[in-house]
Amino acid sequence: MRVLIVPFPWKTHVFNLVPLAWSLQTAGHEVRVAGWPDLLDAVTGAGLLGVGVGPGESGREREAGDRRQQRERGAAPPVPGGGAAGAGGLDPLFDVRPGRERLGWEQATRVFEDLVLPQARRSNDSMMEDVVELALEWRPDLVLWGAKAFAGAVAAAAVGAAHVRVLYSVDVYTRMREDFLHAKALRPADDRADGLQEWLTGWVEKYGGVFCEDLVNGQFTIDPLPAAFRPDPRPTTLPMQFVPYNGTNVVPRWLAEPPRAPRVLMTFGDHVNDGPVRHLLPAGRIQEILDSVGDLDIELVLTLPRQAQEELSRVPANTRLVESVPLSEVLPGCSAMVHHGGTWSFGCALRYGVPQLLVSRAFDVPLKLQCLERTGAGLSMKPSDVDGPAVREALLRLLEDGTLRANAQRLRREVLAMPAPNEVVRTLEGLVLAHRAVAHRGAGVAAR
Known part of the structure; x- marks a missing residue:
């Protein structure tokens, strides 16, 4: 046909x-x-x-x-x-x-x-x-x-x-x-x-x-x-x-190595659509977040375009800056994800059973959030409430709360059964x- x-x-x-x-x-x-x-x-x-x-x-x-x-x-x-x-x-x-x-x-x-x-x-x-x-x-x-x-x-x-x-x-x-x-x-x-x-x-x-x-x-x-x-x-x-499609992307060599500590993916910008990247948070706020989580025993993967990376004044030793990364390759090894609520990042987090923190003002995020909270598989935060200590607290909960992880894994099984x-x-x-x-x-x- x-x-x-x-x-x-x-x-x-x-x-x-x-x-x-x-x-x-x-x-x-x-x-x-x-x-x-x-x-x-x-x-x-x-x-x-x-x-x-x-x-x-x-x-x-x-x-x-x-x-x-x-x-x-x-x-x-x-x-x-x-x-x-x-x-x-x-x-x-x-x-x-x-x-x-x-x-x-x-x-x-x-x-x-x-x-x-x-x-x-x-x-x-x-x-x-x-x-x-x-x-x-x-x-x-x-x-x-x-x-x-x-x-x-x-x-x-x-x-x-x-x-x-x-x-x-x-x-x-x-x-x-x-x-x-x-x-x-x-x-x-x-x-x-x-x-x-x-x-x-x-x-x-x-x-x-x-x-x-x-x-x-x-x-x-x-x-x-x-x-x-x-x-x-x-x-x-x-x-x-939901089946991921990463577009024209390349798998970085560092992904072949097992993470040395719990890996966390963090992304706040729109890297897929054409035009200048729209940032949910200014560079100063991202810097504050990095400073607040810099002492945690994690491997933080932060996606930022090159220009935005240059606006940061310091990068903690536990943080890896990349312009982009194929979600279907990085998320299977992640213990948590902090993101802007986009269709692709949200769907990939569900598919790979990763507890997620949504930080977004997108129209459909309140809808996703209610369902996510009802399943007990994630958290959310308004962009206006975001600061270093708040993200640190939420991230620790994603990493340490076994119930959140179990619920995220249950959703993964449901996705794979569809x-x-x-x-x-x-x-x-x-x-x-x-x-x-x-x-x-x-x-x-x-x-x-």
């Missing part, structure tokens, strides 16, 4: 789809990846066929545009604690506990109008026509689209292909949409504005289709996180084992056959 993959236009999202794309190719299927021009090197570097779609701008430029639009609207995306508090003082958006209260109409509308829709439009409108045109020319049987890459769903609808959404984090979008639809049904008939539906309807009708809810969250959803990170299990969810991408390919083949059968029966009924 022919499979079109449409990632959200950010390099880490391409990486997230590579292992499944490999499995599809080695099973004999034709695969093409539709990506913004600045993503094509990442696509072809993974041995996949890429097709350029959308604008010439980079993901960084798009992100800057998103922030500019937020300022112009005078709006900001919801943040932990930034909305009306629910049970336990949590913003309801970030409350992923079973039995939590639904978002109300005003809350749900705020989420979609200020967070989901603006980002969806900016990331999809510029590539929508190109992606649909590609689908009309190539006629894929299956479209895999990354979460929020709605152009993939519209393209699938335009050609009658089966389509599956691929997650990169806790699936908060499905429950937010369900909350919105529940609140919408309780509104007066003349007060049910649904900006996301209106936007998708405009696009799908342009190509002769009609809106349906699976354009929002897929006919099926591939979820790479273990069950504890799926607060609302659904029959349309397809679990898939279907591997090769197994998921067989499931996708069955879904496509079932989709064809339904379409054939529908065509027969229409002909009669």
